[in-house]
Amino acid sequence: MVFFIFTCGTHTFTSPLKGYENVVVQCQNCGNISARPYKRWEWFTFCFVPLIPFSLKPWHEVGCHICNFYQDMKYRPDVTNGQGNVAMGPYGGGGHPPGGPQGGPQYK
Template sequence: MDFIPLFFVCGGTNYNKPLPGYENLRLYCPRCHNISLIAIKKRAFFTFCFIPIIPTSWGEALHCTICPYEQATSADQLNTISAQSPQQQQSHLTGHFQNQQYAPMPMGQGPGAGSYQYQSYHQPQRV
């Protein structure tokens, strides 16, 4: 009688994809301070030998493409956010920073944005 070892691979796999209808929606990430939040359709499965068997989570979420920030959302919230102007979208997602001493600034705003003037180090002498 021979013993043949068999190896089975188990784990989890994410099958996330952009949410249809919200592909062009980019929002401000409160964690990494970039405009990199996208709406995704989240699906995670338990896999056995690389075959998805049991779904472990699903739904809509806002996912940052740079840092691991993720926030569950609904279609109603996404409709409300996409109907707003870009400035209102940023204030909607960064509202929890308003009680702190400083708040993240949208891109192109804040101290020093557009106010830098080049000054050469070496000044030519006039004779």
């Protein structure tokens, strides 16, 4: 007997954002210095196989592992300004963004 079970769902790939691995910022939800930049990419799955990405590009979020609060990185300009050195302050920096996308989920 064969059952055809079509299971649809979503799968979210989450990985540390390249170039921001050492960046820890304050969570705007719980106030802890525990939020890290993540790359999140949500896919539509069919029979547990990721088929279609919901968006063309992964979006960048700042996520807190304590309260599970995720926030789009565009609302956190302090994160991108302080890349690689949180203590540098809002006018520090001078670094340039890392190269093209590397790693992450593979797709055609």
